[in-house]
Each structure stands twice: as C-alpha cells, then as structure tokens.
Amino acid sequence: MSWSCSNYLCLSSSTSSSVVTSTELTRFSRCKLSCEYEEQRRKHHDLKRPVNIFAYNGLKSPSYKLDKLPKRKDHVLKKPKNISAYYSLKPPSYKLDALEPYMSKRTLEVHWGKHHRGYVEILNKYLSKNDVLYGYTMDELIRVTYNSGNPLPEFNVAAQVWNHDFFWESMQPGGGNLPILGLMEQIEKDFGSFAEFRQEFIESALTLFGSGWVWLVLKRNEQRLAIATTTNAVTPLVWDDIPLLSLDMWEHAYYLDYKNDRARYANVFMDHLVSWNAENPRFLLPNISLLSLSLLDVDFRHE
Numbered sequence: 001m002s003w004s005c006s007n008y009l010c011l012s013s014s015t016s017s018s019v020v021t022s023t024e025l026t027r028f029s030r031c032k033l034s035c036e037y038e039e040q041r042r043k044h045h046d047l048k049r050p051v052n053i054f055a056y057n058g059l060k061s062p063s064y065k066l067d068k069l070p071k072r073k074d075h076v077l078k079k080p081k082n083i084s085a086y087y088s089l090k091p092p093s094y095k096l097d098a099l100e101p102y103m104s105k106r107t108l109e110v111h112w113g114k115h116h117r118g119y120v121e122i123l124n125k126y127l128s129k130n131d132v133l134y135g136y137t138m139d140e141l142i143r144v145t146y147n148s149g150n151p152l153p154e155f156n157v158a159a160q161v162w163n164h165d166f167f168w169e170s171m172q173p174g175g176g177n178l179p180i181l182g183l184m185e186q187i188e189k190d191f192g193s194f195a196e197f198r199q200e201f202i203e204s205a206l207t208l209f210g211s212g213w214v215w216l217v218l219k220r221n222e223q224r225l226a227i228a229t230t231t232n233a234v235t236p237l238v239w240d241d242i243p244l245l246s247l248d249m250w251e252h253a254y255y256l257d258y259k260n261d262r263a264r265y266a267n268v269f270m271d272h273l274v275s276w277n278a279e280n281p282r283f284l285l286p287n288i289s290l291l292s293l294s295l296l297d298v299d300f301r302h303e
Contacts, residue, residue: 086127086134087161089120092168099173102272107256115252116164123157130154138162139237146238159233163213167248172275179276183244190225197227198270201247204229205266208249216245245274 092112097105127133133141133154142162145155178184184194191197197216204227205214212231219226220240228236236243247269254265 086124087120087138089117090165090168094173099171099273102257102268103171104257107253110256111248111252112164112168116161119157119160119164123154123161126154126157138165142235142237156233159235159237162237163233163235163246163248166243167213167246167253170246170275171269171273172277175275176270176272177276183276186225201227202263202266202270205247205249206263211250214247214249215241215243217241217243 092108096108096112099108133144136144138158138161141158142155145152145158147155178194179187187194187197191200201214201216208214208229208231210231212229213235215228215230215236217226217228217236218224218241220242225244226241228241230236247266249262254262258265258268
C-alpha cells in the first residue's frame with residue numbers, strides 16, 4: 001500500500017508489504033486528517049506555509065469546526081509593561097547646599113527636588129501614551145515637539161527639563177569668576193567689554209516680563225555671541241542657537257532667598273554663582289566656531 005501527503009510533518013511513505021498493519025492504518029488516518037485540516041485552514045486564512053495544529057504522536061484533532069478557527073496570538077507584539085520613566089531626573093554636579101549662602105539648600109530642594117522633578121514625571125507620562133516620540137534624545141524631542149512654532153503638548157515639559165539641566169550647569173560653588181581666555185576675547189568683541197556684557201545680561205533679566213529665561217548664546221548662522229530672552233519654557237534650541245549660559249527667571253528660582261528682589265538675584269548670579277568652567281561640556285561642542293575664535297583651539301585646562 002502507498003500514499004502521499006503534502007504535509008511536511010508526514011511526507012510520503014510506503015510499504016512493500018501488501019498487508020497493512022493496524023499501526024500503519026492508524027498513522028495513515030491521522031496523516032489524512034492532518035492534511036485535510038491543513039488544506040482547509042490554508043484556504044480559509046490564505047496561509048503561505050503549513051501550520052502544525054496537532055501532531056501525530058497520539059494527539060486528537062481539534063473539536064472545533066474548520067470554518068471557525070481561532071486567531072493566532074503567539075506572534076502579537078505587545079507594548080512593554082512597567083515602564084516607569086523614559087527620562088530620569090538628573091542631579092546637579094554639586095551638593096544641594098554647595099551654593100550657599102547665595103542660593104540656599106531649601107531653594108534647591110524645592111526648585112530641583114519638586115519643580116524639576118515634576119517636569120520629568122509629567123514628560124514621562126506624556127511619552128508613555130505616545131510611542132511615536134519614544135527614543136528621541138532630549139534635544140531632538142524639543143525640536144520635534146516645537147512643531148515649527150505650533151508646540152505639541154509635550155514641548156513645554158520637555159523644554160523645561162532641558163532648561164533646568166542647563167541652568168544647574170550654569171552655576172558652580174565659588175562661581176562668579178571670569179570667562180576663559182578665548183571666550184572672554186569674543187565677549188569683548190561682540191559686547192565691547194565684559195562689564196558691558198554683564199550689564200546687558202542683568203538688564204535683560206530685569207526687563208523680562210513674567211516667567212522665562214535669559215541666555216548667552218552663539219548665533220550659529222551669524223557667528224557671534226548674543227543675549228537672548230525667552231518666555232515660559234521656550235529654549236534657544238528651537239532657533240538653532242547654541243546656549244552657553246542661562247539664568248532662570250521663574251519666580252520659584254529666587255523667591256525663597258530674595259523674595260521679589262529680582263535685581264539682587266541677577267547680580268548675585270553673575271558675581272557669585274555663574275560658572276565659566278572651561279571643562280563644562282557646553283564649551284566643548286564641536287560645532288562652535290566663531291569668526292575670531294575656535295573654542296576647540298583653546299586649552300580647556302587653562303586656569
């Protein structure tokens with residue numbers, strides 16, 4: 001007796017004997033059932049390859065009807081669970097009391113520990129509901145969600161996370177020193193003198209209405225330094241400028257220490273807190289190239 005089968009589980013087999021044993025008959029019956037089932041399943045689902053529904057080792061065929069096959073779920077991609085954060089809260093590079101007496105530990109506990117942390121948590125909640133934005137760097141996320149001046153809901157919190165990270169980098173214990181040599185030369189060229197730059201920076205802070213930020217930026221296209229102010233969460237990144245320094249003028253940044261004395265806060269920042277640290281990463285960007293200065297040519301360990 002001989003038969004053939006297209007199922008890859010039970011390919012053609014034959015016997016030279018004219019007597020068919022009960023074992024062979026049982027095997028043939030199961031093979032036939034398997035092939036018929038497979039043929040109808042492929043016809044029903046237009047499958048390109050056979051699917052093993054039941055094996056030949058003593059398993060029974062399914063009891064459900066062939067025209068009502070269950071959907072396969074074994075290859076369905078599921079969204080990962082228990083993702084608590086896409087971005088983490090980055091701590092300052094110094095202890096929370098290291099800026100005293102000019103900025104108190106209590107201010108850092110509230111400003112960094114509550115306000116900054118809150119922005120990170122809200123951002124992660126947004127991202128957990130929007131897979132399209134998953135995987136962007138923070139810079140990329142800000143530019144994408146700015147949406148050419150029509151910000152998406154994620155923009156404000158993403159920008160505030162980045163702005164605060166940058167603000168902490170703009171200060172250091174024992175700050176208020178002068179810029180490194182090459183940057184000082186460029187400030188003198190673009191502002192006349194460091195004193196004039198300082199005055200313009202503080203005036204920009206005091207004339208900023210409401211909440212916002214004051215920045216020293218490199219205008220990439222114009223190849224010069226400039227002072228920029230932004231309201232609320234807006235950052236110079238959206239204009240393709242390169243930030244070098246920032247001052248937070250939101251009320252929570254200074255009110256615990258200086259109440260409504262914004263002038264004192266801005267002056268203390270420039271005299272005792274500002275960091276021109278040559279090793280700071282923002283001065284090491286490879287695309288900073290000024291007309292009279294390449295920051296990459298400066299000895300960044302110069303003190």
